[in-house]
Amino acid sequence: MIHARGLVQTFTTGRGKQTKKVRAVDGVDLDIAEGEVVGFLGPNGAGKTTTLRMLTTLLRPTEGTATVNGYDVLTQPVHVRRSIGYVSQAGSTFSQALAGDEVSDHGQLYGMSRRDAVARGKELFNELQLDGLWDRMPKNMSGGQKRRLDIVMGLIHDPTLVFLDEPTTGLDPQARANLWEHIAKLRSDRGATVFLTTHYLDEADALSDRILIIDNGRIVAADTPENLKSQVSGDLVRLEFGDAAHVAGAATSLATIGTDVQIDGTAVSARVRGSGRVVPGLLRDLDSHGTILEGIEIVKPTLDDVFLTLTGRSLRDDTPAEDSSTDAIAGTEKEAV
Numbered sequence: 001m002i003h004a005r006g007l008v009q010t011f012t013t014g015r016g017k018q019t020k021k022v023r024a025v026d027g028v029d030l031d032i033a034e035g036e037v038v039g040f041l042g043p044n045g046a047g048k049t050t051t052l053r054m055l056t057t058l059l060r061p062t063e064g065t066a067t068v069n070g071y072d073v074l075t076q077p078v079h080v081r082r083s084i085g086y087v088s089q090a091g092s093t094f095s096q097a098l099a100g101d102e103v104s105d106h107g108q109l110y111g112m113s114r115r116d117a118v119a120r121g122k123e124l125f126n127e128l129q130l131d132g133l134w135d136r137m138p139k140n141m142s143g144g145q146k147r148r149l150d151i152v153m154g155l156i157h158d159p160t161l162v163f164l165d166e167p168t169t170g171l172d173p174q175a176r177a178n179l180w181e182h183i184a185k186l187r188s189d190r191g192a193t194v195f196l197t198t199h200y201l202d203e204a205d206a207l208s209d210r211i212l213i214i215d216n217g218r219i220v221a222a223d224t225p226e227n228l229k230s231q232v233s234g235d236l237v238r239l240e241f242g243d244a245a246h247v248a249g250a251a252t253s254l255a256t257i258g259t260d261v262q263i264d265g266t267a268v269s270a271r272v273r274g275s276g277r278v279v280p281g282l283l284r285d286l287d288s289h290g291t292i293l294e295g296i297e298i299v300k301p302t303l304d305d306v307f308l309t310l311t312g313r314s315l316r317d318d319t320p321a322e323d324s325s326t327d328a329i330a331g332t333e334k335e336a337v
């Protein structure tokens with residue numbers, strides 16, 4: 001479905017002596033099979049959108065090759081665009097037209113009859129909880145409604161390969177859950193392949209068959225969520241004591257079964273492999289020494305722990321992106337289809 005080798009994108013920023021080259025994507029290889037849901041994770045500025053823009057032919061790679069749905073992104077861009085659905089971060093609606101007209105015009109650009117485009121559009125409005133908004137201008141919709149309208153536009157022609165760039169950003173929890181269901185159904189009901197970028201780790205975890213993690217323009221990990229999480233050195237075990245006098249002894253005991261022991265006031269924590277097997281023995285040991293425990297928490301590794309293990313940084317620490325170059329892309333995308 002998607003095969004890429006050595007994809008590179010270099011941007012030049014600044015002027016004169018301030019000119020700088022940014023290697024936004026730095027040699028990305030990808031192989032995504034039919035029917036896979038792949039989550040593309042990485043901190044702000046890691047190169048996710050730039051990779052997506054190259055695969056969807058909105059941006060010509062500086063180096064490297066890619067085929068999407070069997071079409072070459074360099075020599076067959078029109079075929080690529082016609083065969084995919086793409087929901088960009090910036091959205092793709094013009095605010096002056098009526099939402100329903102936008103959707104049916106968009107379907108017709110993909111070769112659908114007006115009648116089919118209206119019928120499918122109304123179905124999608126219903127599925128994405130946009131009932132009653134067919135005759136409303138996007139500019140008079142809420143942020144979440146506009147986002148769902150973008151998704152209708154990306155799915156109107158029933159593509160079998162869908163690129164979603166942060167599809168649930170700006171949605172309330174209920175709309176997010178609804179979209180998760182919809183994405184899961186794209187695969188289960190229609191065998192669609194989905195490539196999605198997201199900042200929500202729980203979303204990537206819940207939806208993806210496979211996760212790709214990109215950092216500084218390079219793929220640093222690619223595996224199932226379970227395999228990635230099993231690479232983290234165990235569950236986080238946190239013991240809380242009523243009396244600070246117990247903490248040092250407990251830390252020594254915890255160090256015999258775990259790593260990365262940390263003391264925080266009256267609590268002590270560590271990473272412990274096979275915690276279900278070894279923690280009961282630790283508790284018996286503490287009890288036999290008269291150590292009174294106030295509480296215990298065992299947290300399974302998350303994808304954030306995976307990122308932290310791989311890069312030494314948390315995905316949650318990232319700051320918002322500085323530029324908003326995507327505004328221009330929405331126009332390009334609209335014209336290009």
Ligand SMILES: Nc1ncnc2c1ncn2[C@@H]1O[C@H](COP(=O)(O)OP(=O)(O)OP(=O)(O)O)[C@@H](O)[C@H]1O
Nearest residue numbers: 011013022024043044045046047048049050321325
């Ligand atoms: N048109 C551009 N000109 C110059 N630099 C750019 C341009 N587009 C992106 N960049 C830079 O390339 C790098 C990768 O950006 P990209 O938008 O692909 O990251 P991202 O992982 O999608 O981030 P986010 O999660 O914030 O959307 C960043 O350093 C960004 O500032």
